[in-house]
Amino acid sequence: MTSGFGLDDWYPLALSAAIEQQTAIPVSLFDQELVVWRSVDGSVQLWEDRCAHRGTRLSLGFVRGNALHCLYHGWAYSAQGLCTGIPAHPGLVPPSGARIRSFGCVERSGLIWGRIGAETARHPEQAWSAFHGHAVPVRSIACHRSADKIHGRLSTFQVPPFGAQAGAQIQYTVQHAGAVVSVDAACDTGAEETLHLGLQPAGRDTTILHALVAGPDAGDRPAAIRHHYSRWLERFRWMVENQG
Numbered sequence: 001m002t003s004g005f006g007l008d009d010w011y012p013l014a015l016s017a018a019i020e021q022q023t024a025i026p027v028s029l030f031d032q033e034l035v036v037w038r039s040v041d042g043s044v045q046l047w048e049d050r051c052a053h054r055g056t057r058l059s060l061g062f063v064r065g066n067a068l069h070c071l072y073h074g075w076a077y078s079a080q081g082l083c084t085g086i087p088a089h090p091g092l093v094p095p096s097g098a099r100i101r102s103f104g105c106v107e108r109s110g111l112i113w114g115r116i117g118a119e120t121a122r123h124p125e126q127a128w129s130a131f132h133g134h135a136v137p138v139r140s141i142a143c144h145r146s147a148d149k150i151h152g153r154l155s156t157f158q159v160p161p162f163g164a165q166a167g168a169q170i171q172y173t174v175q176h177a178g179a180v181v182s183v184d185a186a187c188d189t190g191a192e193e194t195l196h197l198g199l200q201p202a203g204r205d206t207t208i209l210h211a212l213v214a215g216p217d218a219g220d221r222p223a224a225i226r227h228h229y230s231r232w233l234e235r236f237r238w239m240v241e242n243q244g
């Protein structure tokens with residue numbers, strides 16, 4: 001486990017925009033393999049990525065309506081994690097033990113959040129409140145360094161606002177709120193944007209950053225904004241992986 005990031009805490013696991021209705025994706029938290037899926041009603045679930053039948057990854061499966069189906073033999077699981085149907089035995093009531101271990105999962109501020117530790121873990125209100133106004137999802141990017149390392153290096157990460165002119169004076173402010181680091185950049189010309197980075201400790205030496213950008217004009221040119229910040233995130237990854 002990563003020292004500064006507790007197992008019981010809540011962490012961002014994906015950009016909301018990355019999980020459409022009736023889709024499932026694999027995620028990892030502290031090396032635990034998990035699946036996040038979204039049902040047709042828009043709700044999200046976080047489960048162990050392992051079918052109760054023969055252990056096939058459920059993230060390979062498919063979502064129909066409000067149920068996740070295993071790809072191998074088609075067992076269907078309700079949003080509560082209970083097996084509700086076995087195609088090979090259509091008349092059989094699935095045994096009560098046929099269920100999937102589920103974890104806390106909520107959607108806030110453009111991110112899917114989950115926790116795999118104690119159920120008493122408090123929601124990360126402080127991190128959620130760091131997001132002001134509408135934020136444009138940029139991308140998720142994996143860095144092969146620990147969450148502690150990434151967290152420390154982000155303290156000095158400076159990204160000019162999109163469209164900042166060469167030579168502009170830029171004031172940077174970095175704020176830490178749980179698993180979110182927010183880098184605000186304000187130009188003397190008036191342009192200002194905040195890059196929010198949610199840290200997901202995927203494994204001992206792998207951290208995934210989920211990036212969103214907020215600012216008065218951030219929603220006007222989302223594709224260009226994404227391109228701008230995406231390039232800077234790739235620079236950051238190169239820096240942290242190659243320069244320690």
Ligand code: FES
Nearest residue numbers: 051053054070073
């Ligand atoms: S392994 Fe999932 S239904 Fe058989």
